[in-house]
Amino acid sequence: MKIRNVKVPEGINVSKHRPLADLFVLTAGAIGVFLALGLLAFLIGAYGGRYLPMSWENALAASVFEGEESVDAAAGSDEEIAAAARDRGIEAALQALADRMTANMDLPDDLHITVHYLDEPDINAFATLGGHVFVLRGLIERVPHENALAMVMAHEIAHAANRDVAANMGGALLLQLVLATVTGMSPETADGLIWGPNALLLRQFSREAESRADRAALAAVAAEYGHIAGADAFFRIMLDETGETLPEQGPEFLSTHPLTAGRIEALGALAEERGWSRDGPVQPLPELLKELDPAD
Amino acid sequence: MEILLEFWQFLLVIFLLILGYFTGSIAERRHYKSIIRREDRLGNLVVIVAKTLPPMNPAPATTLVRGSVVISVDYFKRFLARLRMIFGGRIHTYESLLDRARREAILRMQEQARELGASMIFNMRFETSSISKGRKDAVGTVEVLAYGTAVIPAG
Numbered sequence: 179m180k181i182r183n184v185k186v187p188e189g190i191n192v193s194k195h196r197p198l199a200d201l202f203v204l205t206a207g208a209i210g211v212f213l214a215l216g217l218l219a220f221l222i223g224a225y226g227g228r229y230l231p232m233s234w235e236n237a238l239a240a241s242v243f244e245g246e247e248s249v250d251a252a253a254g255s256d257e258e259i260a261a262a263a264r265d266r267g268i269e270a271a272l273q274a275l276a277d278r279m280t281a282n283m284d285l286p287d288d289l290h291i292t293v294h295y296l297d298e299p300d301i302n303a304f305a306t307l308g309g310h311v312f313v314l315r316g317l318i319e320r321v322p323h324e325n326a327l328a329m330v331m332a333h334e335i336a337h338a339a340n341r342d343v344a345a346n347m348g349g350a351l352l353l354q355l356v357l358a359t360v361t362g363m364s365p366e367t368a369d370g371l372i373w374g375p376n377a378l379l380l381r382q383f384s385r386e387a388e389s390r391a392d393r394a395a396l397a398a399v400a401a402e403y404g405h406i407a408g409a410d411a412f413f414r415i416m417l418d419e420t421g422e423t424l425p426e427q428g429p430e431f432l433s434t435h436p437l438t439a440g441r442i443e444a445l446g447a448l449a450e451e452r453g454w455s456r457d458g459p460v461q462p463l464p465e466l467l468k469e470l471d472p473a474d
Numbered sequence: 475m476e477i478l479l480e481f482w483q484f485l486l487v488i489f490l491l492i493l494g495y496f497t498g499s500i501a502e503r504r505h506y507k508s509i510i511r512r513e514d515r516l517g518n519l520v521v522i523v524a525k526t527l528p529p530m531n532p533a534p535a536t537t538l539v540r541g542s543v544v545i546s547v548d549y550f551k552r553f554l555a556r557l558r559m560i561f562g563g564r565i566h567t568y569e570s571l572l573d574r575a576r577r578e579a580i581l582r583m584q585e586q587a588r589e590l591g592a593s594m595i596f597n598m599r600f601e602t603s604s605i606s607k608g609r610k611d612a613v614g615t616v617e618v619l620a621y622g623t624a625v626i627p628a629g
Contacts, residue, residue: 181594183517191573195566197495197554204557 212360219356220349227348228341232286235344239308264466269295271464272313272331275324279332282401283394285339293331301416305334305343318470320415324461325399325408332395339394342387389444396445397452405458406449410442417442490549498548502570509577516584520594521622527596532628539595540621541582544605545575547614555614571616576600579620587624598622 272293280291291309301316311334321327337343350369357368399409417438449456462468527534547555551567558565579600587595601619 181520181522183520185517186513186577192570193564193566197550197567200566201491201550201554201557204554204561208557208560 215360216353216356219352222349223352224345224349226352228345230341230344230348232288232341235341236288236308239306239310242307243310265295265297267466268318268470269293271466275328275464276311276331276335278402279328279398280335282398283332283335283339285335286341289338291335291338301419303330303334305337307343307347309335309338311335311338315470317412318463318467321412321463322415322460323408323411324463325403326411326460327463327467328402329395329399329409330412332398333391336391336394336398337387340387340390342384342391345387346384389441392441392445393448396448396454400449400452400454403458403461405455406445407456407458408460410445413438413442413445487553491553492550494549494551494553498550501548502574505574505578509574509581512581512585513577516581516588519584519588519592521580521584521598522594522596523598525597527625530625530627534593534628535626536623537590537592537626538621539583539587539590539592539624540619541579541584541586542617542619543575543578543582544615544617545571545578546606546616547571552614568614571614572602572618575602575616575618576620579618583620583622590624590626592624592626594625595622596625 272295276291276293285291289309291311294310294312296312296314298314299316300314301320303311303313303317305311311331313331313334317330318327321330354365354368357363358365361368396406396409400406446456448454527536547567551571554567555565558567580598583595583598599621601621603617604615605617606615
């Protein structure tokens, strides 16, 4: 019997393959699955958030805003006390305007709008959970008349009424959960990614919400004043401002709010469609608010 | 800041992937070259898995010979394998790891047998074990032990 070793043949136990192509396909697949999962989580969360009972949202908001007075009446020097009193007055004037707008809007039964005034220079207003709407000093300084301010406030109130805030938070929360679970990153980091400057998903989502809020707000303005003159004044101001500094921030897809020029056009088209008058007298700002305007 | 930190970790992964890909390929190519060269040299020292020897006269001396080796895959292959474990399928990148380990173990066993003046090894067996098993994020490392009975002709 002749026994011998055979030469080990190559390519049977080790198959030929291209590892880099493999890496590419598998990575792309994994990222695709991951993105799909994230999107699904966000949509489920947003849907859930939107249909969460209003009372739950109110309870959550109450736990956040409990004991917090946005205009602090803390004792201090006479000047501070005077400033606090003035801020309370501004807040009351804003609340009165908000109440007039909500009377013309379709709000969930147990949603109550609470307006807070913030003595900050940024041109901004925003709605948060439980119908708490914040208006910043910088915005009041820029609006030329009450109609423009009413439009902006009605827009924020519409966000609360449409449950956009709850939807956004619900979606972000679930997305954060998925990010943290799948990648093992800390919830804080996930939070940063979601709300950070590159959060395209959130932007696209909120762009639709913005248009919806715009339409509801314009309807409220038309109902309150009988015309929509001046409603887009604030957008026009923003257009001028951004036209100078940020030349329209690139493609619309990347923008949270529909591009300002587009918004003005959309509002005009809506007014046309509903037959709202574009002309009419604009109301001056309430005295306390007018005083904020440095130009006066 | 934390996002930067996260990116730093991401960059580290990319760096390790590139490093692993190049060093891993070079190491593997060299190893195969050495394996094939030594297999040619030790080809006349027969290794079989039969349990019994044909009768020989005079009776030869027999002794245990063994060769063991520990081999690790590089980061790149490990990464690819982990991805593959998500979708399923053959993990090509681990095939060469095991192939190299088994052939190297046989070679070491043969080298020991040759030093003892053996003409053949019978009843050859393998033991394969993962020595990184259960350790999180450990790069796949296997130990392969080849052992058998060396036949040393009498006189």
